[in-house]
Amino acid sequence: MPQYHVLFVCLGNICRSPMAEFVLRQRAAEAGVAHRISVGSAGTSGWHDGENMHAGTQKMLTEQGIPPVGFTSSKVKGSDIDHYDFIIAMDDDNLANLERLFGKHPDKLFKLTDLIPESGYAHVPDPWYTGxxxxxxxxxxxxxxxLLKKLGLAEA
Structure with a gap:
C-alpha cells in the first residue's frame, strides 16, 4: 500500500495549516486509512516557531470533536520537497513563497482550493485577519x- 506524506502550509503555521493538518488526519482515521497517510504543517514565515496553534483554531477543532493536542508550529524546510508527496498552500502568497524555495512542481505544490473549485474560493481566508x-x-x-478522494483513499 502506498504511503502518502502531505504538508499543509500557511504564513505563520498557527491557524489555517494546523487546522488542515488535524482535519485531514481525522478524516483519514474516520475512513480507516490513517495508516496510509502522514500529515504535517508548516509556515513560510517562521514567526511563530515553537508555539501552539491559535486559540481560535483550537476552539474550532474541539467543537468539531478533533482534539487539538500535540502541535508545535514550525517553518518550512528545504528538505520538505523531498519528504512530502504534496505540499498544499492556503493562498497565492504561500504558493509563491514555496515556488521560490522549491521551484514549480504543479503536481506536488498547489493550493488547497484547487481541490475544491466548486467552493468559489481562490484561497483559504486567514482567520487571523477575518476572525x-x-x-x-x-x-x-x-x-x-x-484530497482523500483524489488519492483513492475515500469513495468519490
Missing part, C-alpha cells in the same frame, strides 16, 4: 475530503 474560523474549517474540511 472566521468556521469558514476556514468548512474549506479545509472540504479540501481534506477532496
Amino acid at each position: 472566521d474560523f468556521a469558514e476556514t474549517f468548512r474549506l479545509v474540511d472540504a479540501g481534506s475530503r477532496a
Whole structure:
C-alpha cells in the first residue's frame, strides 16, 4: 500500500495549516486509512516557531470533536520537497513563497482550493485577519475530503 506524506502550509503555521493538518488526519482515521497517510504543517514565515496553534483554531477543532493536542508550529524546510508527496498552500502568497524555495512542481505544490473549485474560493481566508474560523474549517474540511478522494483513499 502506498504511503502518502502531505504538508499543509500557511504564513505563520498557527491557524489555517494546523487546522488542515488535524482535519485531514481525522478524516483519514474516520475512513480507516490513517495508516496510509502522514500529515504535517508548516509556515513560510517562521514567526511563530515553537508555539501552539491559535486559540481560535483550537476552539474550532474541539467543537468539531478533533482534539487539538500535540502541535508545535514550525517553518518550512528545504528538505520538505523531498519528504512530502504534496505540499498544499492556503493562498497565492504561500504558493509563491514555496515556488521560490522549491521551484514549480504543479503536481506536488498547489493550493488547497484547487481541490475544491466548486467552493468559489481562490484561497483559504486567514482567520487571523477575518476572525472566521468556521469558514476556514468548512474549506479545509472540504479540501481534506477532496484530497482523500483524489488519492483513492475515500469513495468519490
